[in-house]
Amino acid sequence: IGAQKHRGMxxxxxxxxxxxxxxxxxxxxxxxxxxxxxxxxxxxxSGTTGFPKGVMLTHRNILNNGYxxxxxxxxxxxxxxxxxxxxxxxxxxxxxxxxLLTHGGTLVMIELFDPLLVLAAVExxxxxxxxxxxxxxxxxxxxxxxxxFDLSSLRTGIMAGSPCPIEAMKRVMNDMNMKxxxxxxxxxxxxxxxxxxxxxxxxxxxxxxxxxxxPHIEVKIVDPETGEELGPGEPGEICCRxxxxxxxxxxxxxxxxxxxxxxxxxxxxxxxxMDEDGxxxxxxxxxxxxxxxGENIYxxxxxxxxxxxxxxxxxxxxxxxxxxxxxxxxAFIIREDGADILEEDVRDYAIQRIARxxxxxxxxxxxxxxxxxxxxxxxxxxxxxxxELLKKxxxx
Numbered sequence: 166i167g168a169q170k171h172r173g174m175x176x177x178x179x180x181x182x183x184x185x186x187x188x189x190x191x192x193x194x195x196x197x198x199x200x201x202x203x204x205x206x207x208x209x210x211s212g213t214t215g216f217p218k219g220v221m222l223t224h225r226n227i228l229n230n231g232y233x234x235x236x237x238x239x240x241x242x243x244x245x246x247x248x249x250x251x252x253x254x255x256x257x258x259x260x261x262x263x264x265l266l267t268h269g270g271t272l273v274m275i276e277l278f279d280p281l282l283v284l285a286a287v288e289x290x291x292x293x294x295x296x297x298x299x300x301x302x303x304x305x306x307x308x309x310x311x312x313x314f315d316l317s318s319l320r321t322g323i324m325a326g327s328p329c330p331i332e333a334m335k336r337v338m339n340d341m342n343m344k345x346x347x348x349x350x351x352x353x354x355x356x357x358x359x360x361x362x363x364x365x366x367x368x369x370x371x372x373x374x375x376x377x378x379x380p381h382i383e384v385k386i387v388d389p390e391t392g393e394e395l396g397p398g399e400p401g402e403i404c405c406r407x408x409x410x411x412x413x414x415x416x417x418x419x420x421x422x423x424x425x426x427x428x429x430x431x432x433x434x435x436x437x438x439m440d441e442d443g444x445x446x447x448x449x450x451x452x453x454x455x456x457x458x459g460e461n462i463y464x465x466x467x468x469x470x471x472x473x474x475x476x477x478x479x480x481x482x483x484x485x486x487x488x489x490x491x492x493x494x495x496a497f498i499i500r501e502d503g504a505d506i507l508e509e510d511v512r513d514y515a516i517q518r519i520a521r522x523x524x525x526x527x528x529x530x531x532x533x534x535x536x537x538x539x540x541x542x543x544x545x546x547x548x549x550x551x552x553e554l555l556k557k558x559x560x561x
Contacts, residue, residue, distance in 0.1 A: 201225040204412055208255060210353040219415030226356040227255075230409050231263025233379040235270075237347055237361045238294060238321045242269035246322075247292040249275035249283050249301060255357040260323055260349060261296060280304040284314040291318040295343065298326035299333050299491050300458035306336050321345040321364055326459045330488050334372045350375035350447060352433055354424060356409040359384060360445050374444040375437075382407035385430070386439055389451060396439075400448050403437035404430045453544055455484035455492050460522055462494060464544075467515075467523055471496060474514050476504030481534055483544050485527060485551045495551045496525040497534065529554060 170176050175183070184192075206222040238244075248261045265272050273290045275282055283305055287295060297305075302324060305311065319342045324334065329348050337343050345364035348371065351357040362376035370376070378384040385394050386401040395401045410431045413421035425431050434451045455462040464482035471480045479499040484492035500506060508528040515524040535546040 199224075202412070206258070207415060208353045218417055218420060220353045221412040221415055222356055223412055225408055226411065227259050227263060228267070229381075230356040230358055230379070231259045232267040233381075234260050234323075234349065234358055234361060235264035235268045237349075237363050237376075237379070238264070238323070238345070239364055240264060240268035240270050240294070244268065244270040244294055244320075245273055245290055245292045245318075246270060246294040246296065247273045247275065247283060247287050247290070248296055249278045250296055250298070250326075255353055256296065256298075256326055259357060260325070280308045281310065284308065284311065284316070287316055287319060288314045293318055293320045295319060295322040295341070297322075297324060298459040299324055299329050300489065302337050302341070303333055303489055306340050311340075316342050319343050321347065323347050323349050323361075325349045326456075330486075330491065331372050332488060338368075338372075347371065348375050350445070351405075351409075352435075354411045354431055355405055355433075356411065359405040359407070359409055366444075370442070370444050374440070374446045376445065377443050378405070379409075382409055384445065386437055386445075389436075397441045398438060400436050400438045402451060403433050403435050403445065403447070405433070406430045453483070455482075455494060457484075457487075457492050457494065457522055458490040462523055467494065467496070467519070467525070470515070470519055471498070471511070474506070474511065476501050476506040476510075478502075478504075479534070481542055481544065481547055482525065483547045483551065485548065485555070487526075493526040494523060495527045495529065495548075497529050497531055497547050497550075499532065499534070500530060527551065527555065 166177055168176055168178060201224045203223060204221045205224045206227055208220045208222060209217045210220055244265070246261065246265050248257060250257045250261065252258050252262065262272065273286055273292055275286060278301060280301070283295070283301075286292065322343050324337065324346060325348060334346070334348070337346050347362045347364065349358045349361040351359045358379060359382045360376045360378050362371040362374065366376065383406045384403065386399065386403050387394050389402045406429045410425060410429065414424070435447055436451060437445050437447050439445050453464055455464060462484075464484075467482045468480050471477055471482075477498055478501040481497045483495050483497070485495040487493040496511065498511065511528045512524055529551065535543040
């Protein structure tokens with residue numbers, strides 16, 4: 166931006182001159198062929214198998230979503246957003262770029278995330294807002310040089326991308342001066358946000374929930390088995406309907422029909438509960454996908470791998486709540502008769518063969534798994550067991 170020239174780039178004046186050779190009549194002719202329902206953005210996401218699906222998002226989808234995300238933060242032309250998240254993801258392009266552009270604000274871009282660079286940019290540019298996944302914020306407020314930076318200009322922002330630890334939210338609000346920080350929830354297929362907290366919500370709501378539906382979006386919670394709509398306090402699958410629902414998966418009509426029902430409701434695959442005030446909280450995922458610091462991890466992939474380890478009879482992998490990463494990988498293993506493998510053996514075996522972030526942080530050896538009447542493993546009970554076992558380990 167400005168008159169300064171950089172190799173391989175246009176400055177502002179050069180950029181504005183690029184269209185001079187195109188007649189206005191030609192421009193208007195092209196514009197007349199465009200519709201707000203045209204696909205403008207293709208985001209790739211993964212389902213339960215990890216197979217990538219192209220989510221087709223339209224002008225109407227992402228422009229409106231970006232605008233209302235900015236409204237929840239009360240953005241104006243005076244706001245300056247420090248954006249350290251990537252632009253190839255909805256977090257950067259919709260929550261960031263479009264939320265600011267629709268309000269005339271200023272974007273401060275960070276090429277690669279580094280907590281020190283983020284803190285320095287906030288101070289130098291007097292940013293009023295900051296975005297990030299929980300691990301980014303934790304890296305910032307725990308940095309040894311954190312106290313050296315003046316963050317008094319900060320006001321709001323968004324923490325999203327994976328479960329937001331309550332203690333981390335409190336640190337961001339108090340230590341980083343982001344008194345009006347918000348939490349946004351959604352999925353790529355929803356453009357991506359359909360609930361978000363507001364800057365004037367009570368503190369406990371902003372810390373412990375993912376807020377209320379954005380304007381012009383319907384949200385409901387249904388029984389995953391029957392489809393029956395549930396009331397306050399009853400956990401079920403959270404669904405949404407409105408302008409924000411994707412056009413569909415690219416060249417995947419069957420999978421599109423699985424995600425969007427005949428009444429236009431997008432099924433998230435996430436378990437949530439609504440309180441009496443209409444605020445939503447995410448309590449789990451039907452698909453059991455683990456999100457560790459913004460990285461999607463598929464339990465079955467790790468389970469299949471650990472089945473190759475000598476001495477392992479059966480294994481189940483679950484996500485365990487973690488203050489730093491949101492979730493970490495935990496493995497429950499039934500040993501083969503006579504096997505004497507230990508927790509360290511499992512981690513050593515895994516660390517040499519799979520990505521480090523997929524290696525189980527905790528390994529628990531059990532005689533059996535909790536099962537339903539039909540013989541299906543109850544993973545939610547394994548998660549509860551993991552939390553209790555870790556508490557006992559800390560106490561001892």
